Amino acid sequence: MYSQPSPVFEVLDDSGVGLTGENALLDERERRLVVGAANFHSLAGPGQTFRFTVVRGPSGTLPALTDEERTTIAWEDDREVVGSLVVRSTAPTVTDLHSAASDGLVDIALDLGGPPAQITAYHQLTGVLGKARKAVRFLAPVQFDALRQFRTDMVERKGRDVPRKAPVRLSRGTAAAPHGDTPAILFGLHWLELGGAERWAIDTIRLAKEAGFLPIVITDRESPQEWITRPELDGALIVPLNLPLDPKQESAFLNGVLSAFDVRGIHLHHNTWLYNLLPWIKSVRPDIPVVDSLHVLEWRTGGFVDISVRLSNMIDKHHVISPQLRDHLIGKHGLPEDKVVLATLAGLTTGAISVPDADTVENNPFTVSFVGRFTQQKRPYLFLQLAAELKKNSPRPVRFIMQGHGELAAEVNSLRNGKGLADVVELRGPDVPVSDTFRDSDVLVVSSDNEGLTLTSFEATAAGVPVVSADVGSQASLIADDLLCPRHPYPFVQAAAARIRTMMTSPDQRKTWLDEQASKAEAFAKLPRGEDWTRDLYQGWLK
Structure with a gap:
């Protein structure tokens, strides 16, 4: 008998997939996806035996493990069959909650999708209107964002009433129903x-x-x-x-x-x-x-x-x-x-970060950083617009670090090259410790169009790095007042560039802003x- 990867099923035949390490046909991500699918079907069908046919898709396709189409045993033409796996559900059958368990074999096709690839929701838009929206979004991302912000203004001014669902008024319910001990x-x-x-x-x-x-x-x-x-x-x-x-x-x-x-x-x-x-x-x-x-x-x-x-x-x-x-x-x-x-979530940070001494910082190009996912919410394209503005008009040598990955990674690469920023913008992935980026930075920029309270702002404070941020969410709880910039894209770039230029020429002002930021973080940490x-x-x- 094979080693069991889950408390709700046992593996009967693993000769075709290698779920339990016998053949190792799956990488660890795929293995856990198969276990997750088997967990679902075993809990939904206690006592049943399942034969899973496991297939892979091309890059960029997503796993399909539990949806109602899994009741078929067909798959797309571009899928590759990995093998099959037989498991038996060991989940308990409670007669008053479940119908009698079937002794027959249930066949299910599990689609693991392809290797992870980033694709945005805009790429998935269909129809004439969707295609037009997608075209405008990627041809002119900053202008498109300006329209989105005006829409946000309208919704924010109007407000929204949310009716509450009626409460469930039960004194007892079925709380005494049999259940497991774990x-x-x-x-x-x-x-x-x-x-x-x-x-x-x-x-x-x-x-x-x-x-x-x-x-x-x-x-x-x-x-x-x-x-x-x-x-x-x-x-x-x-x-x-x-x-x-x-x-x-x-x-x-x-x-x-x-x-x-x-x-x-x-x-x-x-x-x-x-x-x-x-x-x-x-x-x-x-x-x-x-x-x-x-x-x-x-x-x-x-x-x-x-x-x-x-x-x-x-x-x-x-x-x-x-x-x-x-x-x-x-x-x-x-x-x-x-x-x-x-x-x-003030404690959910990278921890202690060593801060370079002032002489070392002043002898290097002034470094402006972005740390976050490459997604629409974080607006990495706006950071690149800011980089282009500072490269064109800066009182001292300047460089930029963008650390992250996500669905807009291809756009980031394209805009970086298209704006002539390849020589000054360094791209870093998740393989580089975030602490290294903060240690190399003179200022962090949060260009998001919406946030709650960014963890990177706490991390920057721990590293002795001031933060220039869009005035969104509760960022005002942490960021120096003068370093909060308008949310709209063009005013944001103008205000952020002006504050960063001031930091370049006035270390004392930079320290004043950093001290205010640290004071706010200290007060926040008492919550x-x-x-x-x-x-x-x-x-x-x-x-």
């Missing part, structure tokens, strides 16, 4: 990719393991799931969902989770699927506490803050990372003060920390 926490994540919210989610999963829980991690957004191999997820039960699910499997899967484990709590991190199923969960298990973590207001769409407000009657505590979000939930939407918990609050929360769930 204490577990159910986590809902957007995806397993690089990001601030995901970084915090991964940290809470680590805290759950340290407290003695089994983390059950569900994602609901398609992606290559590159973070699925992170060590914090070792030993967790991971289920990467592809939607839509077959309606019968949806309820069977959740029943399987609630039956197989002793779920003591639910922690939501930007997972729409799990948010929308909270009313059902609360109706059958009102005893399970629910918390969510919120990071950023999304003015154009409402985003997860609006979803959280709508479903607030199903949520016991809202964890927010900034004063802006706390005031928005309590002041704008009237949520009870004792239901909203402000606990910051409750997210890690401490979450650790105490989970300890309470153990009792």
Whole structure:
């Protein structure tokens, strides 16, 4: 018998895939994707035996593991068959929650997609209007962003009323339903990719393991799931969902989770699927506490803050990372003060960073840095516009570092070359420690069109680096007042360039701004920390 990679299934035949290391036909990311798919089907079909035919796609295609099309045994012409795997679900069958388990063999085709490749949502737009929007976005990204900001202004001025879903008024529910003995926490994540919210989610999963829980991690957004191999997820039960699910499997899967484990709590991190199923969960298990973590207001769409407000009657505590979000939930939407918990992520940084001495810095070109994902939200194209402005008109030699990766990586490379910046803009990937970039920097630029509170601002402060930031989210809680710049793209570039030129010629002014930033960070650090609050929360769930 092979070693078992999951508590909810056993491997019967692994001669064709190498899931358990017999043939090693899968890399670690692919192996964990197959385990995640087997977790889902085993919990949705307790006692059943499954034969998975595993296929790979070309670069840029995404995994398809659980959606309703998995009920077929056909696949696209461009897929390559890796092999097959037979497993038997060991998830318990509870007669009053599940139909009798089938003894027959269930055949399912699992599509692992291709090697991770970055593609933006704009590339996926269809139709004449979608193609036009895509063309304008990539031909003139700064001008396109200016239009987006005007739309944001309109939505922000108008405001948004979010009706709340009626509470589930049950005194008992089915809390006494049989369940497993393993204490577990159910986590809902957007995806397993690089990001601030995901970084915090991964940290809470680590805290759950340290407290003695089994983390059950569900994602609901398609992606290559590159973070699925992170060590914090070792030993967790991971289920990467592809939607839509077959309606019968949806309820069977959740029943399987609630039956197989002793779920003591639910922690939501930007997972729409799990948010929308909270009313059902609360109706059958009102005893399970629910918390969510919120990071950023999304003015154009409402985003997860609006979803959280709508479903607030199903949520016991809202964890927010900034004063802006706390005031928005309590002041704008009237949520009870004792239901909203402000606990910051100030400690979620790279840690201590050595700061170069002033003489060393002044003898080098002035270095302006960008650290973050190459996504629409972070506006890396705007940083390159700023770089072009400073290269053209700067009182001293200047260079730039852009560290990150993401769906706009190709655009970053193209604009860097197209604007004649290849000689002054250095690109760094995730293989370079972020601490090295901060050590090499004289100023960090946050060019985002929206944020909650950037972790990079805390990291820059620890490294002795001032931050020039768009005045978005709760950045004003950390950034010197004079270094907060307008959100709109052209005013942002003008204001940021002016402040950076002042730093180049006036080390004293640069230090004054840095001292103000450090003072704000010190005051912010006195607020409750997210890690401490979450650790105490989970300890309470153990009792």
